[in-house]
Amino acid sequence: MIDFLLPSLGADMDRAKLNLWLVEPGDTVHKGQIIAEVETEKAVLEVECWDEGVIEELLVQPGPEWLSVGTPIARIRALESADTPGPVETPRSPGQKPLPARPPAGRPEPAPPIRHLAHELDVDLSSLQGTGEGGTITRSDVRAAAAPTGKPATAIPISGEQRVKASPRARFLADRLGLDLSDVAATGSGGMVSAADVEAQPVPAREPEDKVAAMRRAIARSMAHSKREIPHYYLATHIDLDEALRWLEIQNAERSVGERILPAALLLKATALGLREIPDLNGHWIDDSFRPSSSIHLGVAVSIREGGLVAPAIHDADQLDLGEMMARLRDLVNRARSWRLRSSEMSDPTMTVTNLGDRGVETAFPVIIPPQVAMVGLGKVVDTVVAVDGSPAVHPVIHATLSADHRVTDGHRGGLFLATIDRLLQEPQSL
Amino acid sequence: MTPEQARRVIFEVLADIAPEVDESTVDDHHDLTEQLDLDSMDYLNWMVGINEETGVDIPQRDVSEFLTIAGAVAYLVTHSPEPAGATTGSPGGLAAG
Numbered sequence: 001m002i003d004f005l006l007p008s009l010g011a012d013m014d015r016a017k018l019n020l021w022l023v024e025p026g027d028t029v030h031k032g033q034i035i036a037e038v039e040t041e042k043a044v045l046e047v048e049c050w051d052e053g054v055i056e057e058l059l060v061q062p063g064p065e066w067l068s069v070g071t072p073i074a075r076i077r078a079l080e081s082a083d084t085p086g087p088v089e090t091p092r093s094p095g096q097k098p099l100p101a102r103p104p105a106g107r108p109e110p111a112p113p114i115r116h117l118a119h120e121l122d123v124d125l126s127s128l129q130g131t132g133e134g135g136t137i138t139r140s141d142v143r144a145a146a147a148p149t150g151k152p153a154t155a156i157p158i159s160g161e162q163r164v165k166a167s168p169r170a171r172f173l174a175d176r177l178g179l180d181l182s183d184v185a186a187t188g189s190g191g192m193v194s195a196a197d198v199e200a201q202p203v204p205a206r207e208p209e210d211k212v213a214a215m216r217r218a219i220a221r222s223m224a225h226s227k228r229e230i231p232h233y234y235l236a237t238h239i240d241l242d243e244a245l246r247w248l249e250i251q252n253a254e255r256s257v258g259e260r261i262l263p264a265a266l267l268l269k270a271t272a273l274g275l276r277e278i279p280d281l282n283g284h285w286i287d288d289s290f291r292p293s294s295s296i297h298l299g300v301a302v303s304i305r306e307g308g309l310v311a312p313a314i315h316d317a318d319q320l321d322l323g324e325m326m327a328r329l330r331d332l333v334n335r336a337r338s339w340r341l342r343s344s345e346m347s348d349p350t351m352t353v354t355n356l357g358d359r360g361v362e363t364a365f366p367v368i369i370p371p372q373v374a375m376v377g378l379g380k381v382v383d384t385v386v387a388v389d390g391s392p393a394v395h396p397v398i399h400a401t402l403s404a405d406h407r408v409t410d411g412h413r414g415g416l417f418l419a420t421i422d423r424l425l426q427e428p429q430s431l
Numbered sequence: 432m433t434p435e436q437a438r439r440v441i442f443e444v445l446a447d448i449a450p451e452v453d454e455s456t457v458d459d460h461h462d463l464t465e466q467l468d469l470d471s472m473d474y475l476n477w478m479v480g481i482n483e484e485t486g487v488d489i490p491q492r493d494v495s496e497f498l499t500i501a502g503a504v505a506y507l508v509t510h511s512p513e514p515a516g517a518t519t520g521s522p523g524g525l526a527a528g
Contacts, residue, residue, distance in 0.1 A: 117447065139447075139480070168447050169447075257479050262475060305450075
């Protein structure tokens with residue numbers, strides 16, 4: 001029997017509330033499966049299971065109490081691997097909620113916003129026939145499936161309260177007005193709460209739960225810790241992106257809009273490969289010593305529209321090709337912005353990148369996220385006069401900065417790292 | 432697709448990306464990313480959403496048409512497939528498209 005513990009949820013995050021179970025006793029679970037949803041002060045996170053087995057007992061019920069990281073929350077009976085040579089199929093109990101499934105192989109994968117909408121509306125994507133181009137599942141398909149005249153409802157609440165079906169805007173408005181969505185009379189198709197329903201609701205039923213304020217407190221703790229403890233040094237360099245952006249434009253000309261690669265993916269890949277060459281910027285400072293990481297889990301700073309910031313990880317970023325990097329980045333940003341990150345993504349970035357170029361900033365001076373030991377800042381791409389073979393030319397140029405922990409590295413290593421990123425970006429086809 | 436239909440799709444997709452946006456306050460002719468504080472990922476997601484909902488492809492060279500709401504509406508009206516039964520309506524078959 002294995003006790004499944006509330007996992008680590010990121011630096012300075014040592015407690016969480018259990019919002020929802022996605023499994024029940026008797027369910028077979030596998031590695032990487034999302035089994036619960038928890039809420040920290042910083043984000044709503046999906047908890048992944050790291051064991052194979054059958055859920056024996058749920059030790060904690062959803063509720064407002066804070067649970068410490070490491071608290072046993074479920075008991076899992078390990079499967080005898082010798083007895084189970086193939087994938088194990090256990091009969092589904094009548095009330096069992098289907099897993100958030102992807103459509104069968106051979107069909108195009110729905111875009112992250114569609115998967116998010118399906119999750120919000122409790123629609124099982126694997127049961128849908130897409131009407132979009134090439135069988136793609138569209139928003140309309142998901143909304144139609146949520147309606148009673150469409151597919152039968154696939155989700156049955158198994159424990160905790162049922163997630164109310166609501167459009168993202170309705171959820172946003174309810175949050176802002178401090179309304180509980182379950183108190184709002186739904187007039188939308190399939191009992192979905194629409195924005196108009198929320199606006200029609202007269203009096204706020206409770207104090208708004210201020211996710212943003214909680215996130216600010218978490219950022220305050222982490223950043224104050226960083227500035228108090230970490231002796232930062234800062235380096236900056238200009239990187240000519242003429243070659244890289246020209247190459248990317250050619251690549252994108254042949255790609256459909258959904259497969260298009262943003263320059264950010266290229267910059268992240270170059271950074272990840274740079275860490276392979278200069279590994280002493282990749283890891284954590286714990287108990288007065290540097291612990292290098294053998295994997296490169298690149299944190300990406302994502303701003304939240306309502307205010308605040310999270311920096312979840314793209315796992316094994318150095319091993320992804322550009323298309324995969326873009327898909328992962330897009331998925332991560334979308335889930336971060338809809339407060340749906342996974343526990344592992346918050347707990348294990350080994351170095352983080354902040355890209356403020358989109359906001360018009362030319363140069364960023366990042367504050368390292370403890371216990372990491374470095375952070376890269378990327379500014380906006382600016383057309384700049386540069387000398388090419390002794391003559392002036394106008395090229396797109398980006399300002400790349402490095403903040404690094406002087407306890408671990410010196411300026412010389414940091415400088416080599418920025419020079420490596422520069423070199424890699426001059427050969428974009430090798431990224 | 433009529434301009435009204437195009438507009439409805441455009442704002443429906445936008446509401447998933449920037450739920451706080453109030454349609455009545457958006458200036459149709461002003462740069463959308465600047466006006467609504469969209470970053471490049473939001474902007475890409477918006478175009479992907481529009482493509483999925485309407486089937487209209489938005490090649491890289493036409494991305495600049497989507498800088499404003501007015502531009503996006505005009506593009507969708509021009510590039511959306513003709514509805515069934517409407518293809519014979521235009522004398523001489525010179526319907527835009």
